[in-house]
Amino acid sequence: MTDAATNPLLSPSALPCGLPDYRQILPEHYLPAFDAAFTEHRGEIDAITRVRSMPTFENTFVPLERAGETLDRVARTFYTVSSADATPAIQEIEEKLAPLMSAHQDAIQLDGRLYWRVKSVHEQLGQLDLDPEARYLVERHYTEMTHAGAGLDDEQKQRLTDLNQRLSVLTTTFEKNLLADTNDLAVVFDDAAELDGLTEGELSAAARNAADRGLEGRYVVTLTLFTGHPYLSTLTRRASRERLMAASRQRGSRGDEHDNSGVLREIVRLRAERAALLGYESHAAYVTSDQTAGSPRAVHALLRRLAAPAAANARREQEALQSIIDDGDDAFALEAHDWAFYTEQVRAAEYDLDRTALRPWFEAERVLRDGVFRAATELYGVRFTERADLPAYHPGARVFELHNADGSPLGLFILDLYTRDTKRGGAWMNSIVSQSRLRGTQPIVVNNLNVPEPAPGKPTLLTLDEVTTLFHEFGHALHGLFATVTYPHFAGTAVFRDFVEFPSQVNEMWIYWPEILAAYARHIDTDEPLPAEVVDKLTASEAFNQGFATSEYLAAAWIDQVWHSLTSEEAAAVDDVAAFQAEALADIGLDNPAVPPRYASTYFAHVFSGGYSAGYYSYIWSEVLDADTVEWFRKNGGLTRANGDRFRDRLLGVGGSKDPLAAYRDFRGRDADIEPLLKRRGLTG
Known part of the structure; x- marks a missing residue:
């Protein structure tokens, strides 16, 4: 299965935008396709380095950007499936693939002959007549190869390659353990009475989950990626809330075959060793050096500035919740599993607002078409047509074709809404194909959520948080769809990690x-x-519970920073993950037991199996830009094509082809102001 005649992955798809024909792709096609694509890519790089003439942009960077197209196609096709439908066969392939992919990436990034050519062109940059995108391409390739270690000697490169391969295995193991433990710890309830407070749709979803596991007549509540759970706000039985929270917080830390404690400690140690090899004092210093933040010092300053007022607000909120409990017939001390439930009672008392009762107004299909899609049409003129004839990677995923206002084709959007045991937790956007003028490609982007699927015939009613997630992830999708660049290196959301959340956060407005x-x-x-009165109450209560929300987020961001600020020797000395985490939270004043971190270390997939290591701060960092941008939209007429076109042309449309803060200044006319963020989160006092 290593030629185009027998392996559908080794030739471009004839479907619109190059959508992979998943009907033809079998698990056994993937590894042979990767093997062939690795060989082809290596040959393309060798051809560049064998050129005898002196390096130029045309003989080095243009072929470099053309190279690897087959590998890019195969990888995006596979990793879309491995994150959203990770069957045992797919998981086995991913485990085998992880070190192979790492080794191949290192072979390209650390190629001394290629680096010499890139560096030579970079040294001539001031004398070259290049357009801004081409000039920035030279700068980025040089910076990224240097940052990756291309300037090291051969012995150092070998050690770096070994570290990267081992880390690729460990991060894959972390994700596999987490998925298994999340499934194993799904909470089984014997009686519907234990789930009092859930809606009919939520109860039917729990019954469906049980039936899928062979537990007819019982109820299974699956866990979310983050510490809490949407059902904690409505379950009336305290024991049920406690079971759900306890299961969530146990993940990856039970001392069994799925325990992630040792895995994450080794990840931290090896990342620190790699950073030292590359000349940095810590992994956090290494990561932030090539982000807009620039250094851990800048990140720590922002997190500490926000932590104290956030923690103080959370304590005030806690007192209000405790007073509600104390006024009841059976008083007890508020615990983490109680917070969401009593928060809704306080919200009802202060704002006469029950957010949990709003679900009948948030039917998923209507939110999608008349909310998410309509906003995009009003702002940018894009039109959506569902294509039921086009195959997605799973029967539950839906394909939509997009056109610009002038009728020109834009790309494809795939929505995969529902949770399943083979899908990793959380919500995300990824690209199957990215746009590039050089390659002549149009984008295909995917949004994944984890909404419980109700029984057949029952409507899917979303929580307000799920509505927010749908708008947020579609903001990423718009970024991936609108980026219009020549070189694939800059396509879609290929921007600095601490900038990438900004467009998605803006779309929530x-x-x-x-x-x-x-x-x-x-x-x-x-x-x-x-x-209208409910809308007014929702608006009035936007800052409500922000002490908790900000604190749980900042706690997770700080845990990430502290782990990744260790040297390899310091990391090796850590033998108790829970104690280390507790000490870190105490240091920043976010150690309130009633407000646990949004992610604890052993199930912190963002940083130990995703791309956010030493970068989880990115959400609040980007929110400074987001809050400032929302203020701009409101002052300039809001939902208008003129505003949308400006945001699209000057920011979303440039992808990664321009320094992101320069793009922001071009859009906004100045640097971002932090005050709108402080006001939004109630931190101005």
Whole structure:
């Protein structure tokens, strides 16, 4: 299965935008396709380095950007499946693939002959007549290869390659352990009474989960990626809430075959060793040196600036919750599993607002078409057509074709809404194909969520948090769809990690925009719009519970920073993950037992199996830009094509082809102001 005649992965798909024909792709096709693609890519790089003439942009960077197209196609096709439908066969392939992919990437990034050519062109950059994108391409390739270790000697490169391969295995193991433990710890309830407070749809989803596991007549509540769970806000039985929270917090730390404690300690140690090899004092210093933050010092300063007022706000919120409990018939001390439930009671008392009762107004299909899609049409003129004839990688994923306002094709969007045991937790966007003028490709982007699927015939009613997630992830999708670049290196969301969340956060602003809300928030039975007084209460309560929300996020961001600020020797000395985490949280004043971190170390997939190591701060860092941008939209007329076109042309559309802060200044006219963020999160006092 190593030629195009027998392996569908080894030739471009004839489907629109090069959508892989998943109907033809079998698990056994992947490894042979990767092997062939590695060989082809290596040959393409060798051809560049064998050129006898002196390096130029045309004989080095243009072929470098053309190289690896087959590998790119195979990898994006596979990793889309491995994250969203990781069957045992796919997991086995991913484990075998991890060190192979790492070794291949190192072979390219650390190629001394290629680095010499890149460095030679970079040294001539001031004398070259290049357009801005080409000039920035030279700068980025040189910086990234240097950052990756291309300037090391051969012995150092070999050690670096060994470290990278071992880390690739460990991060894959971390994710596999987490997925298995998340499935194993799904909470089984024997009686529907134990789930009092759930809606009919939520209860049917729990019954369906049980039936899928052979537990007819019982109920299974699957866990979310983060520490809490949406059901904690409505479950009336305290014992049920406690079981759900306890299961979530045990993940990866039970001392069994899925325990991630040793895995993450080795990851931290090896990352620190790699950073030292590359000339940095820590992995955090290594990562931030090539981000907009520039250094851990800048990150720590922001996190510490926000932590104290956030923790103080959380304590005030906790006192209010405790007073509600104390006024009841059976008083007890508030614990983490109680917070969401009593928060809704305080919200109801202070704002006469029950967010858990809003689900009938948030039917998923209407939110998608009349909310998410409509906002994009109003802002950018894009049109959506569902293509049921096009195959996605799973029967539950849906394909949409997008066109610009002038009728020109834009790309494809795939939505995979529902949770399943083979899908990793959380929500994310990825690209199957990225746009490039050089390669003549158009984008295909995917949004994955983990919404419980109700029983057949029952509507999917979203929580307000799930509505927010849908808008957020589609903001990433728009970034991936709109980026219009020549070179694939800059395609889609290929921007600095601490900038990538900014466009997605901005897209959340349309959730409450009057004409968008009025279109999608309509009662499932009566078609009545969400009452105006409820909308007013939602707006008035936006800063409500921000002490908790900010604290749990900052706690996770700080855990990430502290782990990745260790030297390899310091990391090797850590023998108790829980104690290390507790000490870190105490240091920044975020050690309130009632407010656990959004992710604890042993299930912190973002940083130990994803791309956010030493970078989880990116969400709040990007939110400074987001809050400032939301203020700009509001002052300039909001949901208009003129505003959308400006945001698209000057920011989303440039992809990674321009320094992101320069792109922001071009859009906004100045650097971002932090005050809108402080106001939004109630941190101005």
